[in-house]
Amino acid sequence: MTTTDNPPGLDLERLRAHVDRERPGLTAGPLTGRLIEGGRSNLTYAVTDGASRWVVRRPPLGHVLATAHDMGREFTVLAGLHPTPVPVPEPLLLGQDDTVIGAPFYLMEHVDGTPYRTVEQLAALGPERTRGVVLSLVDTLVDLHAVDPAAAGLADFGRPEGFLERQLRRWNKQLAASRNRELPGIDELSTRLGARLPASGAPTVVHGDYRLDNVLVGPDDRIRAVLDWEMSTLGDPLTDLGLLVMYSERLPVENSPVPTSSGAPGHPDPAELISRYAQRSGRDTSAVAWYTAFAYFKLAVILEGIHYRFTLGQTVGAGFDRIGTLVPVFIDRGLTILKEG
Structure with a gap:
């Protein structure tokens, strides 16, 4: 077998040998691959044998918490959703142990499309x-x-009872694990969220990180694939809507390291997105302010964790040095939304 250059975290010869055993005939020759930049959690690789293309997902290098990077969960939700109208890549092979590439992984089809991550990318399309x-x-x-989660084989994909309470506890625990500086307002935001928990409607599959740069868009401007299902579960669907609304707002931050495209000409405002979702889904969105404020709280906690790791020298790269300055902005915006909502 011809030796190929291996991107970090992916042994292509061992991968091909495993695929040939489990899916004979899928590959037609030696594999080459590259790491796809853009993610800050699980690693994504583009792999080809020169004739066909695939994508491999695996946990980050040096991962510790298997539950935070569960390849089996991602594979399961893709398998459940692939026959439905939801556009997802077809999952092809799950490797559940570390013997092939040093970590669990899965192989899925490659989908052509563009991930729009910046205002400039969208602006080039026109309003x-x-x-x-x-x-x-x-x-x-x-x-x-x-x-329907049961019809998709996903009835046991999560525990929707008490979903919002558990989510709030989870993110408070995350905050405590990385809190090493004063964060004015974050305890007030958490307390207000806890005091105003809305009653959840019927549970659905939720993506958990639904935003424009986690989908691939085709040349016809339709969504070709929804990606990055690592936070998916069964729960309150309005948590997805609240996150989408948050990413559709324009924050007073210049050159933000958090990707946003809300300033592009023609981008619908949050009110229109909420109205369209409500009209097409038939769901009551009157409590969307809570879900949007919760999205700001969650992102504030995530960003504080990134900032904390940066201060310890554990995270390097462009933009990480400015993450810490965003946390107070997210806290303040969450409080404002709750007070106005």
């Missing part, structure tokens, strides 16, 4: 196409929340 792309994002979310 009309930008509007269409973002509204298609909402429509795809409605399709996801319309999937």
